[in-house]
Amino acid sequence: MTAIKMLRLDGNAADFEKRLQARLAWDASEDLEIHKRVLDIIGDVRNRGDRALIDYTNRFDRTAFKSGAELELSSGELKLAWDTLPSAQAIALQTAADRVSAYAEHQKLQSWQFTELDGTLLGQKVTPLDRAGLYVPGGKAAYPSSVLMNAIPAKVAGVGELVMVVPTPGGETNPLVLAAAYVARVDRVFTIGGAQAVAALAYGTETVPAVDKIVGPGNIYVATAKKLVFGQVGIDMIAGPSEILIICDGQTNPDWIAMDLFSQAEHDENAQAILISQDAVFLDKVEASINQLLPTMERADIIRASLTGRGAFIKVADLAQAAEVANRIAPEHLELSVENPEALADNIRNAGAIFMGRYTAEALGDYCAGPNHVLPTSSTARYSSPLGVYDFQKRSSLINCSAAGAHNLGKIASVLARGESLTAHARSAEFRV
Amino acid sequence: MTAIKMLRLDGNAADFEKRLQARLAWDASEDLEIHKRVLDIIGDVRNRGDRALIDYTNRFDRTAFKSGAELELSSGELKLAWDTLPSAQAIALQTAADRVSAYAEHQKLQSWQFTELDGTLLGQKVTPLDRAGLYVPGGKAAYPSSVLMNAIPAKVAGVGELVMVVPTPGGETNPLVLAAAYVARVDRVFTIGGAQAVAALAYGTETVPAVDKIVGPGNIYVATAKKLVFGQVGIDMIAGPSEILIICDGQTNPDWIAMDLFSQAEHDENAQAILISQDAVFLDKVEASINQLLPTMERADIIRASLTGRGAFIKVADLAQAAEVANRIAPEHLELSVENPEALADNIRNAGAIFMGRYTAEALGDYCAGPNHVLPTSSTARYSSPLGVYDFQKRSSLINCSAAGAHNLGKIASVLARGESLTAHARSAEFRV
Numbered sequence: 001m002t003a004i005k006m007l008r009l010d011g012n013a014a015d016f017e018k019r020l021q022a023r024l025a026w027d028a029s030e031d032l033e034i035h036k037r038v039l040d041i042i043g044d045v046r047n048r049g050d051r052a053l054i055d056y057t058n059r060f061d062r063t064a065f066k067s068g069a070e071l072e073l074s075s076g077e078l079k080l081a082w083d084t085l086p087s088a089q090a091i092a093l094q095t096a097a098d099r100v101s102a103y104a105e106h107q108k109l110q111s112w113q114f115t116e117l118d119g120t121l122l123g124q125k126v127t128p129l130d131r132a133g134l135y136v137p138g139g140k141a142a143y144p145s146s147v148l149m150n151a152i153p154a155k156v157a158g159v160g161e162l163v164m165v166v167p168t169p170g171g172e173t174n175p176l177v178l179a180a181a182y183v184a185r186v187d188r189v190f191t192i193g194g195a196q197a198v199a200a201l202a203y204g205t206e207t208v209p210a211v212d213k214i215v216g217p218g219n220i221y222v223a224t225a226k227k228l229v230f231g232q233v234g235i236d237m238i239a240g241p242s243e244i245l246i247i248c249d250g251q252t253n254p255d256w257i258a259m260d261l262f263s264q265a266e267h268d269e270n271a272q273a274i275l276i277s278q279d280a281v282f283l284d285k286v287e288a289s290i291n292q293l294l295p296t297m298e299r300a301d302i303i304r305a306s307l308t309g310r311g312a313f314i315k316v317a318d319l320a321q322a323a324e325v326a327n328r329i330a331p332e333h334l335e336l337s338v339e340n341p342e343a344l345a346d347n348i349r350n351a352g353a354i355f356m357g358r359y360t361a362e363a364l365g366d367y368c369a370g371p372n373h374v375l376p377t378s379s380t381a382r383y384s385s386p387l388g389v390y391d392f393q394k395r396s397s398l399i400n401c402s403a404a405g406a407h408n409l410g411k412i413a414s415v416l417a418r419g420e421s422l423t424a425h426a427r428s429a430e431f432r433v
Numbered sequence: 434m435t436a437i438k439m440l441r442l443d444g445n446a447a448d449f450e451k452r453l454q455a456r457l458a459w460d461a462s463e464d465l466e467i468h469k470r471v472l473d474i475i476g477d478v479r480n481r482g483d484r485a486l487i488d489y490t491n492r493f494d495r496t497a498f499k500s501g502a503e504l505e506l507s508s509g510e511l512k513l514a515w516d517t518l519p520s521a522q523a524i525a526l527q528t529a530a531d532r533v534s535a536y537a538e539h540q541k542l543q544s545w546q547f548t549e550l551d552g553t554l555l556g557q558k559v560t561p562l563d564r565a566g567l568y569v570p571g572g573k574a575a576y577p578s579s580v581l582m583n584a585i586p587a588k589v590a591g592v593g594e595l596v597m598v599v600p601t602p603g604g605e606t607n608p609l610v611l612a613a614a615y616v617a618r619v620d621r622v623f624t625i626g627g628a629q630a631v632a633a634l635a636y637g638t639e640t641v642p643a644v645d646k647i648v649g650p651g652n653i654y655v656a657t658a659k660k661l662v663f664g665q666v667g668i669d670m671i672a673g674p675s676e677i678l679i680i681c682d683g684q685t686n687p688d689w690i691a692m693d694l695f696s697q698a699e700h701d702e703n704a705q706a707i708l709i710s711q712d713a714v715f716l717d718k719v720e721a722s723i724n725q726l727l728p729t730m731e732r733a734d735i736i737r738a739s740l741t742g743r744g745a746f747i748k749v750a751d752l753a754q755a756a757e758v759a760n761r762i763a764p765e766h767l768e769l770s771v772e773n774p775e776a777l778a779d780n781i782r783n784a785g786a787i788f789m790g791r792y793t794a795e796a797l798g799d800y801c802a803g804p805n806h807v808l809p810t811s812s813t814a815r816y817s818s819p820l821g822v823y824d825f826q827k828r829s830s831l832i833n834c835s836a837a838g839a840h841n842l843g844k845i846a847s848v849l850a851r852g853e854s855l856t857a858h859a860r861s862a863e864f865r866v
Contacts, residue, residue, distance in 0.1 A: 092848035103555055106547070112539060121789070122536055122803050127782045129816055143853050178853055212815040231671070234816035238664070262857035315853075327563075328723050341833060348829070349560045356833035358555070359865050363858040364834060367846040370555050371830035382645040383562055383667035385828035395818035396781070397804035400774060400789035401797060413800040415525035419609055420576050422690045423731045424695035425796040431689050432792050 004289045004307055008283070011276075011316035011325055013314035022313050024272075024329060026378050031220065038195045038224045045199035049207045056196035061138075061169045063191075073189040076172030081178035089176070096368040097183045103370030104156040107389040113398060120405030123398035128158035131209060132392055133201035133233075134186065134227040135216035135226075136177060138167035138193050144180035147364065149373045150216050150387065151184035157392035162186050163211055164251050165201065167193020193218075198225035202233045215374075215375055215387065236387055240378035241270035241310075244362055245331035245351075247322045250279030250287075251337070252358045260335060263363045265306035266299040272310040274329070276322045283313045323347035330381040333362045352381045406432035436724045436739055441716070444709075444749035444758055456745050457762060459706075459811050461671055464653065471628045471657045478632035481618045483639045488627035494571075494602045496624075501640030506611070508623040514611035522609065529801040530581050530616045531860060536803030537589040540822040545832060546765035553838030558830035561591035564642060565825055566634035566666075567619065568649035568659075571600035571626050577613035578799065583649045583820065584617035584804045590825035596644055598634060600626020601819035626651075635666045647819065648807075665707050669820055673811035674703035674743075677795055678764035678784075679721075680755045682771040683712030691722035693768060696796045698739035699732040705743040707762070716746045756780035763814040766795045785814045796804045 031036040050068040113123025202211030211232035244264035261273040330350035341356035352375030374387035410433040417425035477485040483501040546556025601624040623656035637643030646667035677697035694706040774789035785808030807820035843866040850858035
């Protein structure tokens with residue numbers, strides 16, 4: 001096995017920006033053939049409802065459902081999965097759920113209002129979504145932690161009904177996933193997946209109720225379907241490959257840093273793991289750790305492909321420069337493995353989640369620290385946020401004018417409306433003057 | 434001129450749901466030809482930068498720009514527009530700006546954090562976007578109020594730089610729009626528009642800086658371009674036609690209600706104005722008012738087309754039923770023209786903005802009440818919110834584990850990671866146990 005040589009970039013080189021952008025580049029362009037097939041499936045589910053949903057499910061998941069009713073799992077089946085879980089897993093799942101829930105409580109938006117001197121009331125009313133849909137992948141990528149992370153913020157927000165879909169390829173359910181759905185108090189579970197499940201959640205069928213928003217990860221068919229139903233329903237982000245960026249001052253055990261890089265790299269050949277340090281000798285040490293630890297890893301092939309294809313070591317002059325590079329990258333996960341992480345965090349503007357200090361492995365955040373593991377990827381942390389309770393709430397503006405308020409505001413509105421040649425607006429306001 | 438006969442729906446008829454949905458249906462399907470042309474423009478601006486931007490601008494806007502520098506308006510030009518504004522308009526604009534700003538201050542998200550017993554810190558850090566772009570239409574649809582509504586939340590959020598683009602067809606600028614940009618403290622203004630302006634904001638050119646998010650209304654080319662650059666940058670909603678839903682108990686002056694319906698209908702033939710009442714006689718009175726007032730309106734043709742093509746009167750049994758119909762429609766603007774609007778508002782879950790009481794004309798909210806006039810349309814109020822300060826802020830999760838915290842959490846993470854066969858995750862956590 002050849003040793004891994006990490007791509008080295010120098011933050012002070014003239015071509016640094018260009019080389020960095022080349023390494024970050026990620027082609028998320030659409031596959032038009034998939035686009036077309038997904039459009040067909042959505043159209044068919046809209047037209048034929050359950051019949052289409054059952055046809056696609058039986059074809060793609062090799063199942064033999066005959067009626068819509070067979071697609072739903074009973075609450076008893078969820079409870080059974082929970083009751084028969086080995087106790088170490090049950091305790092870990094419950095502890096994680098409790099911590100994610102406790103953190104999420106801090107995110108709840110509250111309604112507010114205030115009254116002006118003339119008696120006019122202004123405010124903002126916050127309400128939960130009536131119904132949300134949660135997509136959970138089946139097969140290999142079935143992650144119970146993902147069920148918790150997507151379901152709990154919805155429940156904390158007070159969503160009226162939370163509907164989960166999870167495909168059961170070959171008819172096989174995943175007990176850990178069902179147990180997680182039980183712990184997270186998911187209301188209804190349907191054993192469907194793919195674009196057909198997204199279409200069913202967006203438009204409803206005889207069996208599956210239409211929801212207001214769909215969240216959760218999925219393959220390219222699911223992601224494409226979510227994009228295509230957006231507008232009919234809300235969606236969460238479309239996630240790119242997972243990313244970790246570590247800033248280390250050179251004083252952390254290089255094995256720890258190597259394993260933290262692995263923990264993202266093992267997700268996927270396209271995952272991106274980058275280390276920044278002002279200490280070139282330390283970068284060499286981490287490379288040595290990588291090569292020493294790699295042969296012991298179960299997913300060594302994936303890790304190797306990720307690190308050699310998309311990984312990088314960046315040498316910078318100091319931590320201030322490291323922070324600026326991090327802000328340009330805007331990573332999904334950012335570890336600050338340094339002596340004074342608070343000071344460094346003050347300089348970070350763009351990152352999905354910030355893991356501070358040598359003890360805070362990114363993996364803790366993936367499972368049980370409390371904050372959500374659904375985070376903005378592909379530099380979208382420049383403008384978007386982790387999944388949270390606020391994604392399952394929405395706001396309505398409140399305006400209640402007193403007679404005096406309508407008089408005062410009406411005069412202003414009239415001037416501005418006439419400036420825009422919208423005379424019905426003006427006259428509507430003037431009626432109240 | 435033939436009298437307008439409003440479409441009448443009965444909330445208790447067997448076919449009500451079907452007829453209501455037919456009236457609400459709005460086809461927002463893409464025009465593939467436009468899609469392709471916009472893709473070409475975006476690709477060209479990415480490749481050729483300023484040269485492409487100048488070429489398209491000169492072609493579409495009939496201008497004769499030669500260099501990138503000519504595309505930017507100086508701050509002196511903005512100030513001049515403001516200084517030469519008639520004083521009634523200046524006062525109205527400043528008052529509106531002050532009120533929108535005061536309301537927006539209430540929306541600012543704050544960072545928070547808490548420390549657990551074992552010393553582990555969890556929190557959420559809120560930061561403004563580094564740079565935002567604001568699209569402002571030129572020509573007929575140039576609305577200074579729209580500049581205020583889009584720019585002020587960004588400035589209140591603390592966005593580092595706010596870049597506005599506005600086309601100048603035939604080289605003509607709109608003094609009211611420039612004055613509004615001055616009042617709203619927009620940082621830079623470029624005289625470009627269309628898909629080429631969106632592409633320039635998303636990817637940057639030699640002259641136009643790349644932004645993190647693009648907001649603001651535009652025609653089908655602008656809307657398509659925004660959809661296509663989404664991901665590279667954030668975008669606000671893609672707005673459908675404007676809508677008003679009025680619930681009236683029959684005790685408001687029918688002329689007021691007719692004019693309020695007009696105030697949305699005058700925007701656009703596709704705008705939707707709907708009135709709900711439990712009082713059938715009142716519906717007749719409003720129809721009479723409509724026919725009496727319509728000939729006096731400057732935009733009578735647009736209003737007529739909107740009311741006959743997409744308007745409706747809905748007769749319900751009582752106000753409780755009216756609220757449920759409103760929740761199903763999830764309107765952009767909802768007027769509660771009733772005796773006790775507070776009680777009725779308690780039953781409203783889905784609406785962009787709620788105008789409470791007989792004095793609160795929707796037009797007041799369009800200009801100067803304070804809440805934003807950029808609101809979710811086409812039933813998207815089921816899951817989305819008015820434009821606000823929060824659209825120009827983003828959150829980063831904070832996790833700082835103590836040694837004891839990493840020990841406790843590491844054990845849980847290890848169990849869950851091994852349950853998902855992610856052993857690098859498990860070992861990364863175990864290193865800290």
